[in-house]
Amino acid sequence: MITAEQREQLRGWFAERLPIDVYESLVDVVVDREEITVIGRVPAGESVKEFRARTRDQRIEVAREAESLYRRKVAWGVETDAGRALFTHLAVPVMTRLRQSERQVLDTLVAGGVARSRADALAWCVRLVGKNTDTWLADLRASLEEVERVRAQGPDRATDSMESEEE
Structure with missing residues (x-):
């Protein structure tokens, strides 16, 4: 991120x-x-x-x-x-592990002419979710940035684990 x-x-x-x-x-x-x-x-x-x-x-x-x-x-x-x-x-390419019911959704989109393949159907679904949840996704991204900021201010884990091994 x-x-x-x-x-x-x-x-x-x-x-x-x-x-x-x-x-x-x-x-x-x-x-x-x-x-x-x-x-x-x-x-x-x-x-x-x-x-x-x-x-x-x-x-x-x-x-x-x-x-x-x-x-x-x-x-x-x-x-x-x-x-x-x-x-x-x-x-x-993105690794996915879809259950049969999820694959059937993609296959329906292909059969209905919405997409040419399962990959196109999955991309269509992702675009649709992104379009309809812009505010929620923006809030989620902002919270992830805050987590990264807080982590960066924390102690160095590698240094901490080496010090505890020396004791």
Whole structure:
């Protein structure tokens, strides 16, 4: 879990390295264990396709540096008046152990044409939960950040266990 402070530091890192003409403004930097997604506003009058072609070399250069430094892949996205569009992002396999009743839900979504596969159906379910529980998830993330902050202020467990062994 990354803290809000770490996320802001990462956002600053990208803001410093991206040439000023890449994005009109840097909107968001989203981080998980595998990937950093950088989202910015496309300059007025420029299409997403034009943006991707114009900024490709610059984005690759910054991504290589970030991937080496942060050990995560870098994905890119844009925000326009029409919404957000992500590109070059990962689709990471996630281990699941679903019971038959849960698999049947996914299979129903596939049979109903909502999804092409169980993986797509599961992604659809996750998006739906995320969309309908934004406030609750934000509260949960904030509480996790507080737990990390408190842990960081606590004693060093490795040092404590070595001292107790010496006694």
